[in-house]
Structures are given as C-alpha cells and as structure tokens.
Amino acid sequence: MKTIYLDNNATTAVRPEVLEKMLPFFCERYGNPSSIHSFGGSVGAEIEEARRRCAELLGAKFRDRDNCASEIIFTSCGTESDNSAINAALKARPGRKKIVTSVVEHPAILHYCDELIRRGIEVVKVPVDERGRLDMEFLEKSVDENTALVTLMWANNETGTIFPVAEAVKIAHRAGALCHSDAVQAAGKELIDVDALDIDFLSVSGHKLHAPKGVGILFVRRSIPFDPFIWGGHQERSRRGGTENAASIIGLGEACRLAKLEREKTQVKIAALRDRLEEQIKEKIPCIRINGDLEHRLCNTSSVSFEYIEGESILMLLDMNGICASSGSACTTGSLEPSHVLRAMNVPYTAAHGTIRFSLSAANTAEEIDFTVNCLVPVIERLRQISPYWKENK
Numbered sequence: 001m002k003t004i005y006l007d008n009n010a011t012t013a014v015r016p017e018v019l020e021k022m023l024p025f026f027c028e029r030y031g032n033p034s035s036i037h038s039f040g041g042s043v044g045a046e047i048e049e050a051r052r053r054c055a056e057l058l059g060a061k062f063r064d065r066d067n068c069a070s071e072i073i074f075t076s077c078g079t080e081s082d083n084s085a086i087n088a089a090l091k092a093r094p095g096r097k098k099i100v101t102s103v104v105e106h107p108a109i110l111h112y113c114d115e116l117i118r119r120g121i122e123v124v125k126v127p128v129d130e131r132g133r134l135d136m137e138f139l140e141k142s143v144d145e146n147t148a149l150v151t152l153m154w155a156n157n158e159t160g161t162i163f164p165v166a167e168a169v170k171i172a173h174r175a176g177a178l179c180h181s182d183a184v185q186a187a188g189k190e191l192i193d194v195d196a197l198d199i200d201f202l203s204v205s206g207h208k209l210h211a212p213k214g215v216g217i218l219f220v221r222r223s224i225p226f227d228p229f230i231w232g233g234h235q236e237r238s239r240r241g242g243t244e245n246a247a248s249i250i251g252l253g254e255a256c257r258l259a260k261l262e263r264e265k266t267q268v269k270i271a272a273l274r275d276r277l278e279e280q281i282k283e284k285i286p287c288i289r290i291n292g293d294l295e296h297r298l299c300n301t302s303s304v305s306f307e308y309i310e311g312e313s314i315l316m317l318l319d320m321n322g323i324c325a326s327s328g329s330a331c332t333t334g335s336l337e338p339s340h341v342l343r344a345m346n347v348p349y350t351a352a353h354g355t356i357r358f359s360l361s362a363a364n365t366a367e368e369i370d371f372t373v374n375c376l377v378p379v380i381e382r383l384r385q386i387s388p389y390w391k392e393n394k
C-alpha cells in the first residue's frame with residue numbers, strides 16, 4: 001500500500017539532496033570540527049558554510065569583515081532554541097520578571113513558561129479569537145516595564161494561523177522588552193527577514209524543513225548579550241556547549257539553501273493542493289468547518305473539523321488506507337481532550353473532537369489529494385452512522 005503523507009507539520013522527509021550532503025560526514029569526514037588538524041578543521045569549515053546558508057534564509061548576519069560572531073547558533077531542536085531564547089532574554093533584561101506569550105504556543109514555550117512560573121516569573125498568555133487571531137489590544141496592555149520578553153509563534157502548528165510578529169516586535173521594543181518568535185512551522189514556507197523585522201530571537205527546527213531531526217537554529221541579534229542554555233566547551237563561540245552534530249548541521253544548511261531558492265514556487269504549489277483538498281471536502285462532506293485565520297495562514301496547513309465524530313477514529317480508518325494525518329486532540333490523563341489550541345479558539349466541543357490536521361508538502365500530488373477525499377467521504381459517513389451525537393443533531 002502506498003503511503004500518502006499529509007503530516008508534514010509533525011515532521012518532514014529528509015530531501016535526497018540534503019542526505020547526499022550529509023553522508024560523507026559519518027564514515028569518511030568524521031573529524032571533530034574543533035580539532036587543530038585539518039581532518040577535523042575542514043569539517044568546521046563546512047559547518048561555517050552551512051551557517052551562511054541558514055543566515056541567508058532568515059536574513060541574518062553571517063559574519064562581518066570584523067569577523068564578529070554569526071547571528072546563527074546551532075542547537076539540537078526547536079524546543080532547545082525556544083527554551084534558550086527565553087533563558088537568554090531573562091538574563092539580558094535583569095530586573096524584569098515577566099514574559100508575555102500566547103495561549104496557543106507550542107509546549108516548547110508553554111511548558112517552559114510553567115516551569116518559570118514555579119521559579120517566580122510572571123507569565124501572561126494573550127488570548128486568541130475564534131479564528132485563532134491574537135488579541136492585539138490585550139498584547140499591548142500586557143507589555144510593560146517589567147516585561148523581559150514577548151514570545152509569539154510565527155505560525156501555529158495546528159491551524160497554520162500566522163501572527164503579526166512585526167507588530168509584536170514594535171510593541172515589545174517600545175517597552176524596552178525583547179522579542180522572540182518560534183518560527184518552527186514558518187521557516188522555509190514564509191518569507192522571514194530578521195534584519196528588517198528587527199526581532200531579537202527566532203527559532204527554527206531542521207526536521208520541519210526537510211533536514212534531519214536533532215538539529216535546530218536559534219537566531220540571536222548580534223547586539224543582544226547571550227547567556228548559554230547549555231554550558232560546556234567553546235563550541236558555537238561559547239554560546240552552546242557540546243560537539244557539533246556536524247552531518248545534520250551540514251544537511252540543514254543545504255535544506256535552507258533549497259528552501260530559499262524554491263520557497264515562492266513551492267508555496268504556490270502547496271497552497272493549490274491545500275485549496276483542492278478543502279474545496280472537495282466542502283463539496284462532498286456536510287457539517288464541517290475549517291479552523292484558523294483563512295486570510296493569514298500557512299500554505300500547507302488545513303485544520304478541518306468533522307462534526308459529531310471522533311478524530312482518532314477518522315485517523316485510524318485513514319491509516320488503513322495508507323493516509324497519515326494528525327488529530328486535534330491531546331492525550332491528558334488517559335482521555336482524549338481537544339487540544340489547547342482548539343479550546344483557546346472556542347471551537348465547539350462536538351467539532352473540536354472530530355478535528356483533523358492535514359499538513360502538506362511539495363512532494364504531495366493532486367492524485368493523492370483526490371484519493372484522500374475519496375477515502376474520507378465513506379469514512380465520515382460510516383462513523384456518523386454509528387455516532388449517537390450525529391443522530392441527535394443532524
């Protein structure tokens with residue numbers, strides 16, 4: 001059975017070009033980049049080339065003539081980048097004890113914030129409306145002279161909704177606070193120019209843009225004093241200890257180069273596939289809703305609620321047809337609860353429970369989309385026939 005992979009917000013396939021770049025760095029060029037000998041040192045040079053590629057995708061500074069440190073720090077994942085940015089902001093703004101974020105952030109932000117609350121930091125979570133749009137008035141009122149950091153995701157992993165990060169940067173800076181964006185889902189899909197934005201920190205994860213798992217980027221503006229999150233050797237100019245994951249960093253450099261080259265073209269292609277999926281679902285299946293800010297959304301993400309049935313049952317039946325997607329639920333203490341994102345958007349309970357996230361990539365085809373809808377129609381019909389809620393409410 002052929003696999004139809006519509007779960008690219010969970011992770012993406014490593015592109016063959018990326019793998020090809022990585023392969024020599026396992027068994028042939030395995031030297032330690034910090035070594036004095038050229039066997040290791042030449043790997044260090046490849047890492048610097050990867051750093052340049054990553055900087056170019058994000059509009060960051062690589063290295064000036066004065067040979068200042070790059071604004072790109074390699075990390076182990078998006079989660080580490082997010083945690084590191086928050087940690088560095090609190091250190092860079094001593095005396096300020098407040099973080100402003102949103103209710104729909106990824107756990108990489110929210111769970112670290114929970115830990116910081118236990119350590120005495122005030123955390124304000126800005127609400128969103130029923131389309132997942134940020135309450136800008138609430139944000140503006142929340143940021144004050146005690147705020148160290150405003151951290152807001154660029155795009156939501158469940159709905160694809162894009163936040164007005166540029167405005168958030170201005171609001172943060174007006175109060176003397178720093179601004180971070182978790183751009184894990186946006187990098188490679190949206191145009192990011194950290195320099196034009198004047199943002200202070202930005203997180204990227206390799207495995208969401210066709211590089212391998214276990215590598216990430218933290219952009220840190222050069223003027224911001226940066227306190228490491230991971231202490232150790234002098235790697236990354238003493239900003240992140242630990243021997244570099246050379247092969248993965250080099251792969252990430254190639255993924256960033258390709259993303260910069262192809263972004264506009266792939267964005268159009270993927271959006272057309274996403275629209276094809278949604279048009280057919282709307283036409284063929286009653287009682288559905290599409291979640292998120294439909295005007296400001298990632299090209300690849302479609303969050304669809306099929307009312308009065310369980311998302312997990314839909315996923316299982318799709319899986320039997322080789323189709324991979326995600327649900328909008330999280331397993332809390334053994335029961336399936338709608339995710340914090342759908343709850344924050346006040347998606348009605350009966351719809352939130354039947355929510356499926358389809359997330360596409362440029363590798364998907366129109367045939368795959370049509371096949372998926374052809375499977376979905378009988379799956380939804382079958383589940384509704386046995387759903388007591390459907391019988392009561394249809």
Ligand code: PLP
Binds near residue numbers: 010082
């Ligand atoms: N932030 C967002 C918005 C994400 O979607 C994810 C992963 O799903 C992360 C952070 C965490 O990234 P990683 O898996 O690289 O730790």
